[in-house]
Amino acid sequence: MKPTIYDVAEKAGVSISTVSRVINNTGRISEKTKKKVLQVMESLRYQPSVVASALTGKRTRTIGLIIPDVANPFFAEIARRIEDRGRELGFNLLMCNTDNNQHTEEMALSLLKQKSVDGIIIGTTTKNYTLLNELLQEQFPVALIAQDIPELVIDVVTVDDFLGGYQATSHLVSLGHTKIAFLMGNSGRTSDKYRLQAYRQVLEENRLPFDERLVVETDYSMEAGKRAALEILASPQRPTAIFAGFDLIAIGVYQAAKELGLRIPDDLSVVGFDNTILATIVDPPLTTIAQPIDEMGRQVMDLLVREIEGSKSTKQRVILPPELIIRNSTKEIAGA
């Protein structure tokens, strides 16, 4: 049987509260007893039960992470960074994938609470503000990553989507493109909205016409990206450049282009968003907007932990700058 604090106490010839004190390093204890107890703990290979101590009001040192899909490289990288920072801070990660499914998300949230996680990081497109609001109401530590809900007072860490969209579109425009398509996600993320705004603004600033047929909503997958690209590239208003809302979608565009015999970047310029590993391995390497994933993961975790430890009273939004990474998928428009 697993040794308990009683076993340690008995073997060390002290009371359990004394053992508890050395475990938590609280109260006064003589060096001698402390040493003795430590020694016994070692010899018994004693490990305090987090479950029991959580029951007495202490933290579980576990935080919940809700994301759409770890198999999506962007979220995998995010998850990794969060876990890393969590480990440094002494927290573990309970991971839930929801595929942005409302019901799965509600289940996840409920489960995480039952399991007494100390806080929750959400990376999915929650539509259920009610549930979120409830959490906030009861002061439960929550933070949003890579997503914002402007209507709520909540801790958020995102990239500056407007700026990213601006950089991407500007880059394309500066290369002489005038017919630029924008493939955006369809799940109502604010990020998509901001990027779209930027896209429109750049067009406007450059006195380029906005053609709504050139912006299409798609799923967050390669296949969906491919389908959307195929369609738009076959249409009469075929664009010479495509701004894809995510690297994954950009890859779909690559496939569509290949199928249609279009060369990138000669016949079609493509810029992505995220700068996941995918962007570096496709051919040609993808010009994309880099999200500071490392920084983002680190900062949400920090934000959340400060909230958990109560060393912070006001919520905050952390908006990090994106960076345009020019690789070889974009080029001056032919004949320009």
Place this chain on the structure above:
Amino acid sequence: MKPTIYDVAEKAGVSISTVSRVINNTGRISEKTKKKVLQVMESLRYQPSVVASALTGKRTRTIGLIIPDVANPFFAEIARRIEDRGRELGFNLLMCNTDNNQHTEEMALSLLKQKSVDGIIIGTTTKNYTLLNELLQEQFPVALIAQDIPELVIDVVTVDDFLGGYQATSHLVSLGHTKIAFLMGNSGRTSDKYRLQAYRQVLEENRLPFDERLVVETDYSMEAGKRAALEILASPQRPTAIFAGFDLIAIGVYQAAKELGLRIPDDLSVVGFDNTILATIVDPPLTTIAQPIDEMGRQVMDLLVREIEGSKSTKQRVILPPELIIRNSTKEIAGA
């Protein structure tokens, strides 16, 4: 304050044991009281505390997952499948990334036990058999995924690495290649060993010479793969084909080839292993050995859960067949 079982009991005018009974659906309860209690739970938005119930000997319905790195697409996909199956079965995943670092792994194991997970799935190359043996000794549910430790009686789910290596090498040989390099992982995974054995056996069966300078060990990263490939492709015994132990390494080979001006598959054939998303997006699409990731994830979870629920007494190894996916990175040797 969060409602407890007492609150429910009081409001429903029954004792807490009655409430507990309806929660767990145990013992006898009249339909009437049951309904009443359920109703009160609903109205109070009561959720039983997993922590408290775990303390009384029930499960936490949480399982630990130890992998090298979720940011590695292979493990991300594995993690995703495991989580999916876990959700179906009512288990959550506590995820730990170790980068195959011995110390991190030990910490993770220790933490997971402190947190009373019901079982642990390990996907890292554990060298610490002692620790593992301890777990097994105390009948703690553990299962290995995508990795085997032949010396231990333990639940394992892997792909048939020997067969995979055999398929890969045979494919290359059947295309006329005689100078085939093998880039394998360097962390002592048994999978690498089996693949190497298969590689040698195929060469032997085909009366091809085995040149040990053509097998090189490398890290599990693109960069490492690239470095290794660069080196081997510059050597006097330049191979005409490379069997890369992982898709990630294969991508490194692509990059090396590009840098050297070698065309794939014309000047160099490449086959990978894993069939992650990466294999489909590189150009040319990578011929690779597919691991049945879905099936693997599902099966470890099943195995582990059966162990947890005690409905299974003997350990077992589940060896799933790989599949050679021929795409465009391999070709008959020039002039053959």
Place this chain on the structure above:
DNA sequence: GGTTTTTGTGTAAGCGCTTTACGTTTGGGA
């Protein structure tokens, strides 16, 4: 109608730990 069963519910003892409120020891100053 009385005696068994059966059924429904309550009581109370923990699970392993933290923590508060008290006892005991020391030992230094007067």
Place this chain on the structure above:
DNA sequence: TCCCAAACGTAAAGCGCTTACACAAAAACC
């Protein structure tokens, strides 16, 4: 030598839940 703070330990309550065990009340039996 005596007194009073430290300094150190201990006992006990309680966290929210499960689970024997006990015990009425209701149903079943002859």
